[in-house]
Amino acid sequence: MTLDKKQFFDPQAITAKWQERWRLDRLYHIDLKTAKSPYFCLMMFPYPSAEGLHIGNIYMQTGTDAFARFKQMQGNDVFEPMGLDAFGIHSENYALKIGKHPMEQGRLAQENFYRQMESAGLMVDWSKKLETTDPNYYKWTQWLFIQMFKHGLAVRKKAKVNFCPSCKTVLADEQVIDGKCERCSSLVEKRDLEQWFFKITDYAKRLLDNIPGLDWDEKIKISQTNWIGESKGAEIEFRIKNVELRIKVFTTRPDTLYGATFLVVAPEHVLIDKILKQVQDDNVRKEVNEYVKSAQNKSEQERLEVGKEKTGVFSGCYAVHPMTGKQIPIWIADYVLASYGTGAIMAVPAHDERDFEFATKYNLPIKQVIKTPANSEGKAYAGKGEIINSVEWNGLVVPQDINKIIYDIEKRNIGHAKENYHLRDWLISRQRYWGPPIPMVFCEKCAKEGKSWFDTEEAKELSKIQNSKLKIKNSTPEAHGWYPVGDEELPVLLPFIEDFKPLGSGISPLANHPEFYNTKCPVCGNQAKRETDVSDTFLDSSWYFLRYLATDWQYLPFPTENREFSTEVTKLKSEIAARKRFLPVTIYIGGAEHAVLHLLYARFITMALHDMGYLDFEEPFSKFYAHGLIIKDGAKMSKSKGNVILPDPLIKKFGIDTVRLYLRFLGPFEQGGDFRDTGIEGMHRFVKRLYKLLAKDQNTKLQEQKLEDKKRLRMLHQTIKGVTEDLEALRFNTAIAKLMTYYNFLSTQQDIYKIEAKVYLQMIAPFAPHVAEELWEQIGEQYSIHKSAWPSYEEKYLVSEKVNIAVQINGKVRDVLAVASEESQDKHRVMEIVLASEKVKRYLGKTEISINKVIYVPGRVINFIV
């Protein structure tokens, strides 16, 4: 007779039973204050834009959860919080697509997301959840913006910025991938606009220098290093002939200075106008003007097109070479970028491919200054070799002697050592609706009078107490008229408006709402206007991990002892101290796609908050682990391909424990893997078999007495060791493989010892929390398995199963003769095995040698000295 499945294993009933019990018992509630061994296990919070959770979200969340549960069982007080990154273009675009108001869509999505995440059986303390759209949250996002402004890290600048014509907003550099919008893949345009920027470039060096010390995925560290893009070199000044003007150029190869045969400046370079005034020839002037104009009209895309032939025009002016005193022509060409370095270069065609191409086209002189191997032709871009044709530098060898050259340049007062960074300032304004309004007020009257917040008493007070790393600047023209909203006015609520659609033309939807933007100047009291742009969603997520520790605090953004909050700090003194122990985040798990976005911004903001005195650490995430992507049929899941896997039906069909186990098993966590339907069926079979093996009313008898069988003890302890090490390194797939091997072993045994069942359930609990809890109860153990101590192993049971037996002649290993197995641990037995081995017989027969000494190397090789 076949058993009805329901009769012996009903995953839905088990899940419901235990989730209910855990909730009633507040099993996963964590008291941040009394925690003895604080462990902050953070996972990236999702944005609730799509129809619901994606299998990829579940993949990441349950993976993090398995690790968190493991750490909890190891005796840590694990804080695993969760929330929603609900503001931002992602969510807004989705609302636009389905024709709902973002506020309404947000409410629906929020409900659905929390329901789904709770069904995943996470050990999240839901009493500490947060949403970035909550005014109690974005009040502090706005507060953060204001602190950045007050400390001179949020500035208004007019600049060429990325503009997405489809999302109708500006974008940060990091949000442009291959010239396309990160969200919608539209071709990004460049527009000249005045916007709010965060001065992340001020932190470029520190952000870079801290990278080697981070316990992060190497991939991510390399990406960030490349993105910050430090180039070491020198800035060198060239006098312009007949004029009191100088052009600064940046070069990484000051050693090739004697090879500079002309200068090139970007078409946008500010000196061009001044230079042109000196030019007599009208034709040249006209030509230059035309070139500059045509360069401006070209899109970034066109200008950067690979393989494009270089263009340029002679400016009519000459510069004076600082070493030789000879005059060299100044050219204007768009292969030099205004936004990098000084916007001008010294061209060394003999040793730079681009300069060579340009010099060849326009017939400019080429002068070799580095000795190159005989066989290479004119263009040798060698970065190393002996310097020639360079008067006093001749004979020096680069790169070794580059510092001598820079020293010489500095001594002659023609330039100095200089580092440049690829990193650009973080453009924070968005001309969209769905975000926290930037909490700034602009007063026309004050602007005309050249006043700003930096002229107030408060600014002067602040400048007295601030960290030396942050110098409050004097009021710059860009800051004139700008005041932050007063603390008591926060949050600046995002109003509900019907016309929330992005307008394009660089204006935010809020700009059509005088009832929102009309206000009074906090200083002069005249009519003033609120900023109508909202901030980038990456600002919301740049500090959310701090807020998890303070979701119940209304007057503190996160645990801090800064004097700004002195009243609260006095009141909550010990609580703040206790909660601070969870920071910085112990481990952060998330997708590698945020390498240069979220992860860099969070580091920057943390560093800035540190410098402002709000935090006493400057790196937010001690450890970062990047998980891989889950794909289907070898391709990324997408609706157009019709290969999207949704979690709900799977959970319904197999139960969450099977899904959790399968997601862990399908490939290494850091690589992701291919979702296969037959694969999950296989895992389902395993879960059913396991249940059958250990469930109370099944045939198995649990042996209460002590386990003495050596083989079984070794199996048990080896599995504990392997699984523990695998979990420690987040190698979930191999951990589960070991558990399955162990199951296969146990299932062949007549009886199962209690200790085996117990340890087995504990090891599978992080992956299959509900089934493990159910069986834990059925074998008569005390609730809850998740509060039980992770099993430990004893070395004495771990003697290696395999040893190799080798022959040594004159201290050198000559040959491996045999492989002995477990029984061979004592020397006499080894001898027997060796002598019985066919290979040894042959070896001994051939060479007529005898074994006179045995050296035993535990675990690996047994050497015979012959």
Add this chain to the structure above:
RNA sequence: GCCGGGAUGGCGGAAUGGUAUACGCGGUAGUCUCAAAAACUACUGGCUAUAAUGGCUGUGUGGGUUCGAGUCCCUCUCCCGGCACCA
């Protein structure tokens, strides 16, 4: 072009320099069934052999180090990711 990472059965993937292919999927055969499904049992890299506890071969290519290489070193090919007219 530059910087990373990778290539192991029919498939996903295991292997601190020590019996390559753990674990799962798929496949084959069998048990149970009127039958099928499910479940269970056995086998499953290739070639060869079958009296075997047999032989040979095998981790993208070609070489090297080593008693011993998927693993370490060098060459080449291909694939994936990031950056890219950044001076």
